[in-house]
Amino acid sequence: MTPAAKIKKIYDLLEEYFGDLGWWPAETGFEVIVGAILTQNTSWANVEKAIAGLRKKGLLRPAKIAGMDTARLSRLIRSSGYYRMKARRLKEISRFVMAECGGKLSRLKSRDTAKLREKLLAVKGVGPETADSILLYALDKPVFVVDAYTKRIFFRHALTCENASYEEVQSLARGCFPTDTKALNQFHALLVETAKRFCAKKAPLCDECPLRGIK
Ligand code: SF4
Structure with missing residues (x-):
């Protein structure tokens, strides 16, 4: 064969x-991005708890996370493990989303996939699997x-x-x-x-x- x-x-x-x-179990494209960062080196059950906590407080928005105090964000995502590092990574990717499209992910969908992937990979804490998960599940790109x-x-x-x-x-x-x-x-x-x-x-x-x- x-x-x-x-x-x-x-x-x-x-x-x-x-x-x-x-798939992916998320309500919005930005939630996919948050999940893709939080799921690094942990189980999905732990990620769900952290996402539910952010959602409950109305914080699942790039502008909110980009401007949030890192220590507070770390506490909120504690269940996902490596929470200090992941808080910094969440802030980095949220700043990227704000800078690239003002928080409106639909604006990124028409962008060239390869160039977008390159930009995502330049964000601290985003490797190939995270970048491709974001491209496929948050932005409907064929990867x-x-x-x-x-x-x-x-x-x-x-x-x-x-x-x-x-x-x-x-x-x-x-x-x-x-x-x-x-x-x-x-x-x-x-x-x-x-x-x-x-x-x-x-x-x-x-x-x-x-x-x-x-x-
Ligand atoms: S358990 Fe793994 S190795 Fe075995 S048949 Fe299924 S996919 Fe293949």
């Missing part, structure tokens, strides 16, 4: 199994998000080598998968769900997994 055929098969099997997962789960599943199905870089995995998928935002959104969600339910780092549950027949 060619890599393109295998990737298509993986997508089809997972979609058949899980259905439409409707393939690579995370540790994607790398694990692709490696275990002989699509990439164990130490493949972010760019290697992304360019393989880019050449094989449609550049359709909805499908890219769904594919990332499907891979995350598969890894969480079946493809653990240790002792994967291959016998129960929808991808068990893919060699």
